[in-house]
Amino acid sequence: MSTTTEEEEAAAGGPYDRLSELRAFDDTKAGVKGLVDAGITAVPAIFRHPHHQLPSSTTTTTITVPVIDLSAADAAADPNARAEVVAQVKAAAETVGFFQLINHGVPVDLMSETLSSVRRFHESPAESKLPYYTRDPRRRLRFNSNFDLFQSPAANWRDTLFLAAAPDPPPASDLPPAVRHVMLPYAAEVRSLAARVLALLSEALGLDAGRLEAMGCAEGISLVCNYYPPCPEPELTMGCGAHSDPSFLTVLLLQDGAGAGGLQARLGHGGEWADVAPPVDGALLVNVGDLMQLVSNGRFRSVEHRVVATSRSAAEARVSVACFCNADVATDTRLYGPIPELITSSGSWDGGAGRAVYRSVTVPEFLAHYDGKGLDGRPALDHFRLR
Numbered sequence: 216m217s218t219t220t221e222e223e224e225a226a227a228g229g230p231y232d233r234l235s236e237l238r239a240f241d242d243t244k245a246g247v248k249g250l251v252d253a254g255i256t257a258v259p260a261i262f263r264h265p266h267h268q269l270p271s272s273t274t275t276t277t278i279t280v281p282v283i284d285l286s287a288a289d290a291a292a293d294p295n296a297r298a299e300v301v302a303q304v305k306a307a308a309e310t311v312g313f314f315q316l317i318n319h320g321v322p323v324d325l326m327s328e329t330l331s332s333v334r335r336f337h338e339s340p341a342e343s344k345l346p347y348y349t350r351d352p353r354r355r356l357r358f359n360s361n362f363d364l365f366q367s368p369a370a371n372w373r374d375t376l377f378l379a380a381a382p383d384p385p386p387a388s389d390l391p392p393a394v395r396h397v398m399l400p401y402a403a404e405v406r407s408l409a410a411r412v413l414a415l416l417s418e419a420l421g422l423d424a425g426r427l428e429a430m431g432c433a434e435g436i437s438l439v440c441n442y443y444p445p446c447p448e449p450e451l452t453m454g455c456g457a458h459s460d461p462s463f464l465t466v467l468l469l470q471d472g473a474g475a476g477g478l479q480a481r482l483g484h485g486g487e488w489a490d491v492a493p494p495v496d497g498a499l500l501v502n503v504g505d506l507m508q509l510v511s512n513g514r515f516r517s518v519e520h521r522v523v524a525t526s527r528s529a530a531e532a533r534v535s536v537a538c539f540c541n542a543d544v545a546t547d548t549r550l551y552g553p554i555p556e557l558i559t560s561s562g563s564w565d566g567g568a569g570r571a572v573y574r575s576v577t578v579p580e581f582l583a584h585y586d587g588k589g590l591d592g593r594p595a596l597d598h599f600r601l602r
Contacts, residue, residue, distance in 0.1 A: 236261045237365055244348040245341040246360035246374035248532075251444045252341070258448040264369040264456065268592060270479065270523050276489035278480055280500065281307045286318035288415060304412075305419035308503050312518030313480065313491065315498040316412070321404045323497050329394075329401045330470050334534050336393040337374055337442035347376070347391060352586075355379040356389060363589030371590070372452045372524045374442045381406055381436035382543055394440075402436050402538065405466050405499075409433040409540040412464060412501060420511060422556060430510070431547060432463035433540040435578075443477070443533040446524040454522035454533070457481070457592050461585040462504030462539040469494060469535050477533055481519040491520070505596050506541070506581065512553035513572045517596065542578040550575040573599045 240261060243249050250259070281303060287293070288300040307314035336344070347358035357377045361370045376394070378384070380402035387395045413427040420426075443454040454477060469478070478491040494500045508517040525533050542549065552575030559569035576599050585595045 231260065233261060234365075237370075240360075240370075241350075241364060244345055246344075246348075246358075247372055248337060248374055248442065248444050249341055256447050258372075258446065258451045262370045262372055262452040264451070264453050268369075268456065269450065269453070270488065270521075276482070276487065277492050278311060278313075278482075278489045279492045280311060280313045280315050280494070282315045282317060282495060282498065283307070284318050285316050285320070285411065288411070301415050301418045304415045308416060308419065308507075308515040310516065311480070312516040313500060313502045315494045315500055316408075317495065317498050319408055319499055321401075321408055321499065325397065325401055325404060326468055326497075326499075329397045329536055330468060330534055332394040332397045333376065333440040333442070333536055334532070336376055336391050336440075337532070337534070339391075339393060344391070355383070355385045358391075363586065366587065366589030367456070367591055368589075369452070369456070371455045371522075372443060372446050372449075373454050373522075374444075376438075376440040376442075378402070378438045378440075379435070379544075380438050382434055383545065398438060398440075401536075402438055405538040406433055406436045406540070408499070409436075409464055409466060409538075412466075413540075416464075416507070416515070420514065420554070420557065422554070426554075427463070427510075430551070431542045431549065432507070432510075434543045434547070435539075435541040435545075437539040437541065437544075439537040439539060441522075441535045441537065443522065443525045443535075445527045445529045445532060447527050449524035449526050452524050454524045456590045457519050457521045458590045459508075459517040459519050459594060459596070460502065460504040460537075460539065461506070461582055461595065462541045463507045463510075464540040465502050465504055466538040466540065467500040467502065467535060468538070469500060470533065477523050477525065479521050479523060488521070504539070504541075505585075505594075506551060506578065508596060509573045509576070509599065510551055510554050512557045512569075514557065519594065544578055544582060547578050550577055551581075552576070571601060574601055 283303050287296040344358055349357050360374045378398055410428050413432055414424040417424050417426040476493050479488045480491050482489050503515045503517045505517045507515050553571045558571055584598055
């Protein structure tokens with residue numbers, strides 16, 4: 216596959232055929248890891264992002280994400296302590312959109328083995344991953360590089376193993392041997408954790424604790440297992456471009472140690488980018504998704520974030536596992552809009568607009584728009600905003 220840039224193609228007297236390059240890359244079914252294993256020394260043109268979308272080499276701001284001790288949320292032990300946790304969750308969801316959970320109940324050994332197993336899968340021989348490579352959205356298990364390869368303006372320097380883990384997962388025997396012993400147990404643990412977090416968010420909105428869970432906000436669980444190989448020219452591409460998550464809630468498992476980092480968040484709408492400090496050991500990073508911002512009528516913030524490419528000098532690839540908590544995408548036909556109790560007759564809450572900010576939408580409709588446009592730098596929620 217050609218690694219020349221558009222400028223180089225033009226200088227040679229021929230047009231740059233991006234579609235052919237995309238097809239050639241996809242036909243290898245080896246992903247970005249295949250390029251790295253082949254000894255590539257330059258980033259192919261399909262991965263090169265516009266200069267204004269790339270991180271500044273002078274970025275120095277760092278966001279320290281709030282740490283929330285979930286063990287204190289046991290109302291039976293101390294109702295006042297739970298109220299304090301609700302207040303902490305509310306503050307984080309309304310401002311930075313991220314928070315770390317400690318004492319969350321997910322076994323640390325399971326978290327560690329999940330990351331290790333995902334790494335083993337991605338670093339296994341290309342031929343062993345070939346049976347799982349697909350772009351068929353009906354497949355509950357999919358391995359590929361860039362879900363939006365043919366939609367987005369520029370590809371990202373990462374490969375992904377995707378699993379629709381709930382409510383109707385594939386048999387464990389259908390999963391790759393490297394991960395079949397951990398993916399479904401880990402998804403089950405996170406689904407249970409998500410229900411606890413949704414209860415806190417419900418209370419933070421002044422609703423009954425079971426309201427968001429009853430709406431189906433964690434009936435569907437998808438694991439998105441990302442692998443970011445070291446890049447020969449990290450200044451020209453992204454590990455993952457700017458986006459917010461197409462979920463109600465995302466629970467992110469990141470590796471510890473020197474390989475951690477790379478996550479950046481935007482400070483305010485259209486503001487500057489800042490590094491997100493790696494989570495404390497054993498913590499899970501939680502962030503508000505687009506659909507939570509929609510049903511909360513904008514009270515909770517689904518913050519834009521991105522991942523910088525890993526330098527070639529890195530000792531190893533970066534690995535993460537994002538758990539998207541959503542409705543049952545395959546069967547859910549409910550309309551989701553701003554929760555009625557959050558629409559005030561006075562037209563204001565806490566000094567902000569109380570009228571409905573977004574129109575109602577089904578989750579399949581929202582995801583069709585999100586996937587159709589790809590990670591193009593435009594917030595997906597803007598399409599559903601009432602003018």
